[in-house]
Amino acid sequence: MTHAAPASIFPAAGKIALKRTPRQRESRLRLAGADAARLVLPLALLAIWQGACSFGFISPRTLESPVAVVGALVELTLSGVLWESLVASFKRASAGFLVGGGLGLVLGIVAGLWRTGERAYDALLQMLRMVPFLAVIPLFVIWFGVDEEPKVLLIALACIFPVYLNTFSGVRNVDPKIIEAATVFGMSRVAIATEIVAPLALPSIMVGVRYAMGVALLSLVAAEQVNATSGIGYLALNPRASLRTDIILGVVLLYSVLGLAVDFLIRTAQSRLLPWHRSVLEKAR
Known part of the structure; x- marks a missing residue:
């Protein structure tokens, strides 16, 4: 007969876990620096x-000088064009990333866990990965028209491969003995995939997500060439007729800032989702 442990053995466990030691605060300050x-x-x-x-x-x-470039961005902001372009591009990039990244995640997990999945479509994905991105734009226009669908699908196509490759690598690098032990204990394949393989492969998956979000921003330039009337990619190409190099440089600078912001968000999410991985990085630094 088993007895529950007295509550006094674990006093205020939740409160203790939330408190940060001076060493942890010092480490966070060092990382911020x-x-x-x-x-x-x-x-x-x-x-x-x-x-x-x-x-x-x-x-x-x-x-143009940085001061002139910032002045052009202020001009676009006051006119409302910049905000409208950012919103349009964010919607396209988010939709494309969710579709492509989600598909790459599922395909990577299936191919990583089962040889049948790898034999079924890995070769096809490797072939598609080497196709020049700009070469498929005319095909997407013919197949899907000139509305939002080809833009979103072009971004999705670009996001599939980074997530797929890193997920596949992360799953394959999981210790097979852990999977064998889970199978012996009667866990289903779905439970093994979601409760064991996915958490252990998460560091590699996050690398793929981080890379795919950057690719989504880069692919906006190509995607927004397809009959676009808004978006930061369109904004970068349109002013060429009037030789507004300050606007073009401003959009390039904006891309750089957005890339840095996206990378910071992914790094922050990774530190929250993988606290043990963060501790390893802190020791490395």
């Missing part, structure tokens, strides 16, 4: 760029 140090080189390059333009080493016809 390391993240801030990543901005030193980009800010230094901006300062050099501005100095070269201010002292006449670079002609405005060749390259």
